[in-house]
Amino acid sequence: MVYPIELSNEELALKAIQMRRDIVEMTCSAGSGHPGGSLSSVEILVTLYNTVLKHDPDNVKWEDRDRMIFCKCHITPAIYSILARTGYFSPEDLMTFRKLGSDLQGHPSRFHPRGIEMSGGSLGQNLSVATGVALGLKHQKKLNRVFALSSEGDLQEGQSWEAVMSAAHFKLGNLCLFVDYNKLQIDGYVEDVMGIHPLDEKFKAFNWNVQVIDGHKFDEIRDAIKNAIAFEGGPSVIIANTIKGKGISFMENEAGWHGKAPCGEDMEKAIEELKHEESLLTTK
Amino acid sequence: MSEREMMLTRKGFADALIEIGEQDEKLVVLDADLSKSTLTSLFKERFPDRHFNVGIAEQNLINVAGGLSLTGLTPFVSTYGVFLAGRAWEQIRTSVCYGKLNVKFGGAHGGISVGPDGATHQALEEIAIMRVIPEMKICVPADYYETKKAVKASMEIDGPVYIRFGREKVPVVTSEDHDFEFGKAYKLKEGKDVSVIACGTMVSEALDAAEALKSEGVDVEVVNLHTIKPIDADTIVETARKTGCIVTAEEHQKNGGMGSAVMEVLAQNYPVPVEMVGINDTFGESGSPSELMEKYGITSKNIIEMVKKVLTRKKS
Numbered sequence: 001m002v003y004p005i006e007l008s009n010e011e012l013a014l015k016a017i018q019m020r021r022d023i024v025e026m027t028c029s030a031g032s033g034h035p036g037g038s039l040s041s042v043e044i045l046v047t048l049y050n051t052v053l054k055h056d057p058d059n060v061k062w063e064d065r066d067r068m069i070f071c072k073c074h075i076t077p078a079i080y081s082i083l084a085r086t087g088y089f090s091p092e093d094l095m096t097f098r099k100l101g102s103d104l105q106g107h108p109s110r111f112h113p114r115g116i117e118m119s120g121g122s123l124g125q126n127l128s129v130a131t132g133v134a135l136g137l138k139h140q141k142k143l144n145r146v147f148a149l150s151s152e153g154d155l156q157e158g159q160s161w162e163a164v165m166s167a168a169h170f171k172l173g174n175l176c177l178f179v180d181y182n183k184l185q186i187d188g189y190v191e192d193v194m195g196i197h198p199l200d201e202k203f204k205a206f207n208w209n210v211q212v213i214d215g216h217k218f219d220e221i222r223d224a225i226k227n228a229i230a231f232e233g234g235p236s237v238i239i240a241n242t243i244k245g246k247g248i249s250f251m252e253n254e255a256g257w258h259g260k261a262p263c264g265e266d267m268e269k270a271i272e273e274l275k276h277e278e279s280l281l282t283t284k
Numbered sequence: 285m286s287e288r289e290m291m292l293t294r295k296g297f298a299d300a301l302i303e304i305g306e307q308d309e310k311l312v313v314l315d316a317d318l319s320k321s322t323l324t325s326l327f328k329e330r331f332p333d334r335h336f337n338v339g340i341a342e343q344n345l346i347n348v349a350g351g352l353s354l355t356g357l358t359p360f361v362s363t364y365g366v367f368l369a370g371r372a373w374e375q376i377r378t379s380v381c382y383g384k385l386n387v388k389f390g391g392a393h394g395g396i397s398v399g400p401d402g403a404t405h406q407a408l409e410e411i412a413i414m415r416v417i418p419e420m421k422i423c424v425p426a427d428y429y430e431t432k433k434a435v436k437a438s439m440e441i442d443g444p445v446y447i448r449f450g451r452e453k454v455p456v457v458t459s460e461d462h463d464f465e466f467g468k469a470y471k472l473k474e475g476k477d478v479s480v481i482a483c484g485t486m487v488s489e490a491l492d493a494a495e496a497l498k499s500e501g502v503d504v505e506v507v508n509l510h511t512i513k514p515i516d517a518d519t520i521v522e523t524a525r526k527t528g529c530i531v532t533a534e535e536h537q538k539n540g541g542m543g544s545a546v547m548e549v550l551a552q553n554y555p556v557p558v559e560m561v562g563i564n565d566t567f568g569e570s571g572s573p574s575e576l577m578e579k580y581g582i583t584s585k586n587i588i589e590m591v592k593k594v595l596t597r598k599k600s
Contacts (some may be wrong), residue, residue: 027415067354110383118354119383125375128344132351132359135336139312159375162344170336 001087002056003049009218010281015050015085016042017278022081022094024270027261030098033106036257037151038078040182040215040242045082047221048147048178057087060114064144067137069130071150071160072180073120074259080104080113088115111282116130124157127177131167134175134235145229148177152196153185161206168207169219173232176225178214184255203237215240248273288455288488297390299447300324301360303432304439304466305331312352314338314361316345321451322362322392342367346375346387353386355546358439362390365407365448369414373598380444381419388438389465394424394448395535396563396580397485397573406568407448412540414446415513421445422512424534424542426487430510433464443464448484450535452573455488457508469516471523475505478591478598479523479530483509483542486533486561486582493587500590506587512542517549524550529557531590535582538562557597559590 007015019042027033053066070079077097084091089103093113096102103112107121117133120126130148137144146216153207154160167175179199187193196202203210209231213220228236245251246257248270251262262270305311305327310332319325319337328335336352338345342363349359368391369376380387391410398406414422421441425431431449438445438515457472458464472487473494482490487508494504505527507519524530530550532543543560550556563580577583 069351118350119379122374122378124343125347125379128347128375129351129354129379130350131344133354134351135348136312136352136355136357139352139357140393142355159341159343159347162338162341163347166338166341166344166348224370 002085002277003053004051007050012046012050012218012220013281014278015046017080017274018085019078021271021274022091023077024248024262024267026077026080026094026097028263028267029095030264031261032098033077033261034074034259035077035262036184036244036251037072037180037182038075039246039248039251040244041075041078041149041180042246043216044149044178044216044221044240045078046181047218049082049086051222053147053224057115063179066147067133067147069118069126069133069146069148070108070120071123071126071130071148071154073126076104076106076108079108083113083115123154124159127160127163129168130175130177131163131172134167134172135170138172138174144174146175148175149180150177151182152181152190152199155179155196156194164203164206164208167235171233172235175235176228176250177235177237179239180242181239182242184188184244184253184258188255199239207234209234209236210239211236212239212241215242245264262263288451288457291428291456292453292481293428293431293449294323294392294451296428297447298326298436300432300435301327302330302533304436305334308439310356312336312357313357314345314349316340316342316363316367316516318363318392322390324362342372343375346372347379349387350379350383350385358386358388360388360390362392364393364501365391365410366405368394369407369410373413376444377417381417384419384443386442387444389444389446391446391448393451394578395450395485396582397450397452397535399451399573399576400570402570403567408423408537408563408568409501410446410448411512411534411536411542415545419443420513421466422448423510424448424509424512426508427454427458429456429458429460429462430464434510437464437466437471442536450485454485457488457491462511465516467511467516469507469511469519471505472508473504473506475503477503477527478595479505479507479527480533480587480591481507481509481520481546482533482540483512483532485535489584490533490587492584493591496584496588497591502595504591508547509542509546515545515549517553519553520546520549520587524554524556526537529594531559531561531587531594533561533582533587537565539565557594559594561586563591
């Protein structure tokens with residue numbers, strides 16, 4: 001199937017619930033992984049992979065595909081889920097996550113599973129890679145768009161700002177960056193660990209086209225992407241205010257769930273909540 | 285000492301890039317504000333739209349190059365070795381090498397002969413820290429022509445290649461039509477008593493040492509080990525079998541460098557006595573290149589001294 005496709009907000013919401021189930025089940029099955037930041041990025045990824053990105057899971061080397069580069073690569077539960085659910089590989093494989101011999105490495109390799117554009121895991125590096133991809137496409141006068149997903153943790157790395165500076169310098173109108181801004185990192189609140197506020201003003205000062213949205217609202221995500229695409233003079237950033245652990249009541253806004261797997265009763269409770277959400281949507 | 289023509293290895297780098305650029309429009313060159321030093325400014329003059337300067341931001345330099353490679357271009361990045369191999373080591377490791385990205389590295393200003401800039405700018409560790417990374421290939425060419433050939437050969441390799449060259453003019457020890465094969469060591473002089481295995485600037489010092497030792501009745505074999513990785517184990521073992529003892533010579537820390545790589549091969553395959561010429565676990569300082577080479581013990585004199593030492597071990 002060739003993407004993008006048209007989907008209603010309800011259809012997207014159902015896909016988001018499926019992704020959240022995958023994230024919970026994968027991290028539990030692995031006994032490790034990063035559920036918190038995976039859950040906060042779900043709406044962004046569901047919207048991008050279904051309704052925005054030009055891509056074809058049956059033809060991963062398609063010349064005209066848009067490029068999705070992950071800067072926050074620790075959210076492999078979310079990345080692998082969206083790839084499996086859009087047809088890059090069988091969702092059955094998701095349960096091999098983080099296990100010996102699996103294609104689904106703790107942090108992604110460029111070579112597997114299908115659909116990964118760039119390896120990553122060491123923060124601060126891949127916004128530079130996204131900048132290079134956008135620069136290379138622009139240099140070759142290609143019309144593909146480049147999307148990237150970062151986080152405020154990724155933006156604590158100094159190199160990220162080298163990339164921010166250069167993407168604006170090279171006037172990369174084909175680059176759109178999402179920041180999954182969930183305000184938490186491993187050691188606690190971002191503003192306690194190493195404050196990054198005001199993020200929007202920082203990007204404005206670097207000459208980026210800046211939008212701030214609710215990263216869990218499909219309409220806001222869609223509109224922001226339209227605006228970003230319409231802006232051709234340079235790179236665009238969409239700062240998406242999100243909730244770490246979004247969708248599972250006891251995981252929301254808890255730094256402790258950054259890198260811990262929900263298991264046993266926690267997992268049962270999480271799945272129950274998601275099933276309940278699903279029934280609310282389907283019985284509407 | 286024989287008189288040899290003096291030429292810049294970095295000019296060989298720049299000339300090769302321009303020659304490749306004429307044929308291959310996929311070649312792009314990236315700099316971090318040092319294009320006038322690395323001489324990639326010459327490429328920029330010839331192909332302004334295929335040159336990208338990222339400013340003084342080496343980490344970004346590496347990953348932007350990585351991104352360019354993902355769009356089918358072949359990026360050659362260039363800056364001083366300390367900033368390239370050192371500052372951006374993890375970018376090279378995790379993004380380029382783990383991702384097997386087709387990025388080439390021109391590591392300029394390698395060695396203590398960088399001179400008056402002093403210790404901060406004298407790269408003496410790149411061979412060690414580059415060769416431990418899986419997928420990386422490393423070449424330390426001896427002169428202008430070899431640098432040119434190494435750059436061209438690197439374009440035939442799909443994956444990362446690090447080429448190290450210096451700041452100063454160095455004697456020409458090969459020639460335009462000299463054979464060059466990446467990964468293949470060359471004997472510049474046959475001998476039977478002792479082998480000197482050298483790379484980069486030390487190849488000409490090794491030839492000078494061999495000439496001087498001839499008058500003392502010592503027949504030295506000189507091996508130019510321009511490719512440190514993949515290492516030419518066959519040639520190293522073959523010369524060890526032939527002469528029975530070895531001196532390594534490099535403008536780099538002894539620890540972990542070319543000499544260490546040679547000893548890894550020998551210890552596992554054909555152990556013989558080895559002595560090393562190189563920087564002795566210390567930083568450099570400001571001075572003229574020749575003063576520094578002398579003070580830090582990396583001239584033909586030091587090679588001669590180590591040859592004599594290793595010969596006593598061979599005999600005992």
